[in-house]
Amino acid sequence: MASNAAAAPAPVGRAAPLAGRALGRGLVAGYLTLIVLIPLAALTWRSLEHGKGSFWDAVSQPEAVAALKLTVVASLVVAAINAVVGTAIAWVLVRDSFVGKGVVNSVIDLPFALPTIVAGLVLLTLYGPDSPLGINIAFTRTAIVFALLFVTLPFVVRAVQPVLLELDREMEEAAESLGARPLAVFRRIVFPNLLPAILSGVALAFARAIGEFGSLVLISGNLPYKTEVSSVYIFGRIQSQDPGAAAAMSVVLLLISLAILLLIGAFRHWRVKHAR
């Protein structure tokens, strides 16, 4: 098609962008294949290496099921808290002005920069048995949610912030001048505009929480059926020379994340369609 375009009597300049576009897509496709697709395919293949029976066997182990339940529930709780608190933080950072705002704004991203194992260690020292603050939640399910909240903090904040910055204040002012109360303005004007950003932030936070390992391995205590999350269970499988079961559990985690991402995508699509 690129050569067609060049042969056609169209302006010569058109050929270059077309060829460029094809090259660009090729690069993107090649890159995604190498970095994402091949590893995921290999993982799935590995999990089914010994047949569907052993896949099912691996994921239906009571210990694996318990770990999965805990992981999914904790991730859902974390995603929900993030939706509310993340939006509130973004709101304060955009709409309020206070001393040290710049510092707070930069601090938000730190959980990304910190190696997660260090995050786990810091949380353990602060909220463990020897807590200088007198808070001891280490080795409980609360600790798992706590650690996950820490590592997923930036997602919703950073997704909502730019949308809030771009949001036209005149709409809100118009609504106010027509007598709408602040809560109604938020519910009817601001929130619908923020919702897509909140949802994409929540989806990312959830996916990240599902697979989190480093920050949890120290603080959760890893007790089967109680505080053992899927990633730690998978690590145990790998260490005890059972890579097939580890791959099978990982595929389940991926499928759950994929399902949530698709669900949120579908919801956003549905909303756009019905908003018109």
Add this chain to the structure above:
Amino acid sequence: MRVIWIGSAIATAAAATAALAIFGGAAASAAPQASNSVALVAYSTPKDAYTKIISAFNGTSAGKGVSFTQSYGASADQAAAVAAGQPADVVALSLKPDISTLVAKGIVAKNWQKTRYQAMVSDSIAVFIVRDGNPKHIHTWADLLKPGIQVITPNPISSGGARWDIMAAYGAQLKLGKTKKQAVAYLRKLFTHVPVLPTSAREALTTFASGKGDVLLDYENDAIFANKKGVHTDFVRPKQTILIENPVALTKSGAKKPAAKAFVKYLTTPAAQRIFAQNGYRPVVKKILKQTAYPNPKQLFTIAYVGGWAKVEKQFFGPKNGIVTKIISSLGK
């Protein structure tokens, strides 16, 4: 458009794969090919000892001009990395089954233990690390089962090293005159005193240091190491305990290198054994061990006493029906 898209995608992928192969190939072959360079892949705790042993080795006529690439990490991870192709001439791991993994892959020769000390270069024993001054008065295996005592151990399913501690507990019961059935019952009871299961020995130490638990099952060399690094701990050597033996093996590529062979031989010389002793390990050479201050527990036994690793791995830690595997997966129920 579509054809070009797919075509260029394949071309890009192919080019990238080729590039990867070139880089990968170069990395894989660079280290071991130089005959005067030895790739050492080891577990993490003896890092200090090996650094000193290597510089001492470089001072001998056999080790003059030999350079080393060193990699340290969790024993099972290191074995997996070498099995997956990480270049290695000498592997120093924490327990025999990790080397058996490499034998199964054809990376280490089957007869690797046919050496003077059965390929073991350092020893240790399983001990109880307790809080300063031993406030809970923990001295015996029975003390671990006293009401309210919390025992920290790495999960022996994910940490190969922790299997030494669990087999120490089991073998100690046999030494105390209990039957095998009673010894298994002891393990079951012991795990009811285990409030958390860190995945590795390092994490277990961190957990214990954070204030959790009354006693940590660990190795003598780790306790000495922690004290050297300023983490002050008291430790108790139980009367009945297991002799921990750390193996070293030449890989097939290492066996072709005089420098690698000379290095492995050097590890059991008095000079190297003394360095191990200074770093918390017990020498395997009896003459050197006698010169050290390590007290000998009255009823010391080896892994052979409880059946040997091949049998123990299957019977106690097998993925589904292992005795300990079952105890652990029933813990939180």
